[in-house]
Amino acid sequence: MIFQNQNLKAVTVLIRAADAVHDAIKRDVAGYGLNATEFSVLELLYHQGRQPIQAIGKKVLIASSSITYVVDKLEHKGYVEREACKEDRRVTYALLTKEGHSLMDRIFPEHELQMNKVFASLAEDEVAELIQKLKKVGYEAQESDGAESRKNEEKERYA
Numbered sequence: 001m002i003f004q005n006q007n008l009k010a011v012t013v014l015i016r017a018a019d020a021v022h023d024a025i026k027r028d029v030a031g032y033g034l035n036a037t038e039f040s041v042l043e044l045l046y047h048q049g050r051q052p053i054q055a056i057g058k059k060v061l062i063a064s065s066s067i068t069y070v071v072d073k074l075e076h077k078g079y080v081e082r083e084a085c086k087e088d089r090r091v092t093y094a095l096l097t098k099e100g101h102s103l104m105d106r107i108f109p110e111h112e113l114q115m116n117k118v119f120a121s122l123a124e125d126e127v128a129e130l131i132q133k134l135k136k137v138g139y140e141a142q143e144s145d146g147a148e149s150r151k152n153e154e155k156e157r158y159a
Contacts, residue, residue: 028114046104050095
């Protein structure tokens with residue numbers, strides 16, 4: 001009998017599933033003239049309001065070096081504007097413009113329907129269980145390199 005390590009199989013399945021979901025998101029938002037990163041930033045600003053540009057990268061899982069470029073593109077499209085912080089000159093906020101809000105009011109419900117289709121084969125309790133189990137895997141992966149401080153910093157990634 002050949003022993004198959006289920007943990008290694010789980011990694012492969014997880015990565016393939018994540019890639020497939022990411023591809024579904026890319027296809028969906030491409031119809032609105034956006035890439036997945038731009039949509040992620042718009043979605044963050046739509047649901048959480050203005051954000052310090054420096055903090056956006058951690059929240060939408062993109063490299064901090066890319067944030068300025070993405071915000072520039074969204075600003076050029078008229079969806080985002082920058083606002084200087086009055087208390088701290090080092091901080092600049094990104095926030096949705098009226099056009100950005102209007103866009104998200106129009107496209108977010110459609111995006112939500114597309115994501116519902118991605119998870120259509122799971123019951124609501126199965127989705128909740130999936131979320132809980134993926135969080136556990138994520139926390140363990142963070143701990144596996146012994147970087148306890150990094151675990152605490154990045155715990156919000158899975159919130």
